[in-house]
Amino acid sequence: MTNLSFDDALTRFEPTLGLEVHVELNTATKVFCACPTSFGSEPNTNVCPVCLGLPGSLPTLNEKAVESIIRIGLALNCQIAPWSRMARKNYFYPDMPKDFQISQYDEPICFDGYLDVLVPDQDGSTTVRIGIERVHLEEDTGKLTHAGGSTGRIHGADYSLVDYNRAGIPLVEIVTKVIDGTKHAAPLVAKAYVSALRDLVRNLGVSDVRMEEGSLRCDANLSLKPIGSETLGTRTETKNVNSLRSVERAVRSEMVRQAAVLDSGQKVRQETRHFQESDGSTSPGRSKEQAEEYRYFPEPDLLPIAPDAAWVAKLKSELPEAPAAKRERLQAAWGISDFEMISVINSGGIDLVEKTIAAGCDQAAARKWWMGELSRIANELDQELESLSISPKQVAEVESLIQSGTLNDKLARVVIAAVINGEGSPAEIVANQNLAVVSDDTALLAAIDVAITQSPDVVAKIKEGKLQAAGAVIGAVMKATKGQADAAKVRQLLFERLGVSE
Amino acid sequence: MSNLSRAELENLAKLARINLTDEELTIFGSQLGLILDSVAKVQEVVNDSIVPMSHALPMTNVFRPDVVGQSLSNSEALAAAPSTQDHRFKVPRILDEE
Ligand SMILES: [Zn+2]
Numbered sequence: 090m091t092n093l094s095f096d097d098a099l100t101r102f103e104p105t106l107g108l109e110v111h112v113e114l115n116t117a118t119k120v121f122c123a124c125p126t127s128f129g130s131e132p133n134t135n136v137c138p139v140c141l142g143l144p145g146s147l148p149t150l151n152e153k154a155v156e157s158i159i160r161i162g163l164a165l166n167c168q169i170a171p172w173s174r175m176a177r178k179n180y181f182y183p184d185m186p187k188d189f190q191i192s193q194y195d196e197p198i199c200f201d202g203y204l205d206v207l208v209p210d211q212d213g214s215t216t217v218r219i220g221i222e223r224v225h226l227e228e229d230t231g232k233l234t235h236a237g238g239s240t241g242r243i244h245g246a247d248y249s250l251v252d253y254n255r256a257g258i259p260l261v262e263i264v265t266k267v268i269d270g271t272k273h274a275a276p277l278v279a280k281a282y283v284s285a286l287r288d289l290v291r292n293l294g295v296s297d298v299r300m301e302e303g304s305l306r307c308d309a310n311l312s313l314k315p316i317g318s319e320t321l322g323t324r325t326e327t328k329n330v331n332s333l334r335s336v337e338r339a340v341r342s343e344m345v346r347q348a349a350v351l352d353s354g355q356k357v358r359q360e361t362r363h364f365q366e367s368d369g370s371t372s373p374g375r376s377k378e379q380a381e382e383y384r385y386f387p388e389p390d391l392l393p394i395a396p397d398a399a400w401v402a403k404l405k406s407e408l409p410e411a412p413a414a415k416r417e418r419l420q421a422a423w424g425i426s427d428f429e430m431i432s433v434i435n436s437g438g439i440d441l442v443e444k445t446i447a448a449g450c451d452q453a454a455a456r457k458w459w460m461g462e463l464s465r466i467a468n469e470l471d472q473e474l475e476s477l478s479i480s481p482k483q484v485a486e487v488e489s490l491i492q493s494g495t496l497n498d499k500l501a502r503v504v505i506a507a508v509i510n511g512e513g514s515p516a517e518i519v520a521n522q523n524l525a526v527v528s529d530d531t532a533l534l535a536a537i538d539v540a541i542t543q544s545p546d547v548v549a550k551i552k553e554g555k556l557q558a559a560g561a562v563i564g565a566v567m568k569a570t571k572g573q574a575d576a577a578k579v580r581q582l583l584f585e586r587l588g589v590s591e
Numbered sequence: 592m593s594n595l596s597r598a599e600l601e602n603l604a605k606l607a608r609i610n611l612t613d614e615e616l617t618i619f620g621s622q623l624g625l626i627l628d629s630v631a632k633v634q635e636v637v638n639d640s641i642v643p644m645s646h647a648l649p650m651t652n653v654f655r656p657d658v659v660g661q662s663l664s665n666s667e668a669l670a671a672a673p674s675t676q677d678h679r680f681k682v683p684r685i686l687d688e689e
Binding site for chain 1: 606607645646648650651652653654655656657658659660661662663664665668669671676677678679680681682683684685
């Protein structure tokens with residue numbers, strides 16, 4: 090098969106996207122039973138007869154979960170169905186002990202909405218409206234660990250181990266309408282949508298939306314068609330896309346792969362594919378992807394959901410400020426350009442910057458730390474900005490230590506690294522590790538005197554008025570004080586000592 | 592009587608992971624047969640003028656407050672499992688080698 094580039098593929102084909110995002114709600118209890126939803130508990134301890142599917146048990150619907158999905162639907166400009174039912178999706182697979190999942194079929198609670206997302210381009214950004222097909226409620230599945238076998242994967246595993254702690258955690262599935270006409274921007278549109286959706290859901294406070302913990306998961310459907318064609322191509326569904334960066338990479342690599350398949354005269358197989366974090370490629374998933382027949386039928390054990398119009402109106406009136414409105418407001422308040430704003434949004438750090446400013450930090454400094462040093466560290470650790478173990482308040486504290494002259498930029502970086510490393514608060518680290526800028530003139534003058542005696546030639550030049558020669562002495566002083574001195578201060582004291590003026 | 596065969600019944604029990612004795616297969620076979628016959632009788636009267644009904648009670652919005660209750664201990668949860676390992680349910684291979 091030919092090895093072709095992304096740009097090359099786009100000279101002949103155009104992509105059609107569809108995105109399915111699953112969000113785990115942060116309710117205290119599961120959706121159909123009173124088991125806790127806490128992450129990281131011992132296996133099979135957040136379970137009961139209902140979520141284990143034991144005979145005779147009956148589900149009861151969590152009111153908070155219904156409220157949360159309606160709020161998500163409203164924030165996504167959806168219609169709220171005045172009447173809908175839960176449905177059984179039947180399948181024999183051990184991730185669901187009942188042999189069916191309680192989900193929704195043709196009567197989702199929310200439908201027909203949209204989300205406007207900001208997609209970066211050469212000129213700054215373009216707003217793309219993503220249509221929302223439906224938002225429905227279902228229960229999450231248990232977690233399988235495959236053991237034995239030659240590959241360590243599900244295929245040919247000797248057996249699997251199941252933990253049902255996650256089974257029954259409320260899950261909201263958000264499905265887009267077909268996204269067409271994005272061309273080369275498809276990977277960026279996909280990423281911008283998931284990022285905007287994550288911000289929206291987090292802003293509502295209904296989910297932790299931590300991609301690395303699986304509380305937000307994305308499946309990307311993609312097909313290619315020849316440019317100008319009316320007929321959609323065969324689509325694949327890529328699963329296991331667990332970070333914003335991966336969303337972009339998965340769409341890009343699947344576009345290139347499908348173009349190569351079509352170029353060679355073959356057909357794209359309709360299949361589930363798995364994203365490989367290691368090299369950004371996708372590989373075929375379950376090979377026995379049968380034409381799924383789930384025999385959906387209305388769940389007889391749960392009564393229909395008919396949200397009262399007054400309740401929906403109340404929830405709508407209580408929605409927090411929408412992320413798009415918030416972006417505009419913050420951009421105006423900070424007085425920054427479209428380009429600068431996009432870089433804040435793309436870093437995933439808009440809330441962090443806002444909170445840092447709220448904690449008393451200057452806006453430019455807040456952006457500088459989160460977009461610069463902290464983004465660099467996050468990249469290095471392969472983490473999202475928000476999962477770094479440093480709070481906006483601590484970043485503001487570091488900046489205030491710079492403003493008060495206790496730290497310089499270089500020492501601030503050392504302190505930030507130490508905070509992330511769990512060594513304490515910025516103030517504790519400065520005190521314990523003796524990191525403060527040397528501001529006691531006596532110690533500094535002593536270091537300057539040593540440097541002067543060590544470089545008589547340089548000193549002579551300075552006295553002759555060749556002030557640029559001072560760099561060597563200042564450097565020696567900085568070295569002797571391990572970078573804890575303020576260079577401008579050293580320069581001033583040195584000239585005073587030598588009786589020259591600038 | 593319905594035509595649910597002994598082999599079909601055995602296969603259903605196997606899929607549902609329920610071990611049934613010969614005697615139980617006979618009892619449940621005749622009971623399931625009765626249910627299938629009754630459903631068949633209902634199907635005879637279904638026509639376009641009858642609206643499908645999913646629930647017997649004319650009620651909606653029956654909710655539970657989001658308050659944590661009692662869960663089972665790990666040993667209680669695994670008590671009826673045919674096989675366990677590392678505090679988890681152990682299940683047979685799911686897919687064959689590719
Ligand atoms: Zn439970």
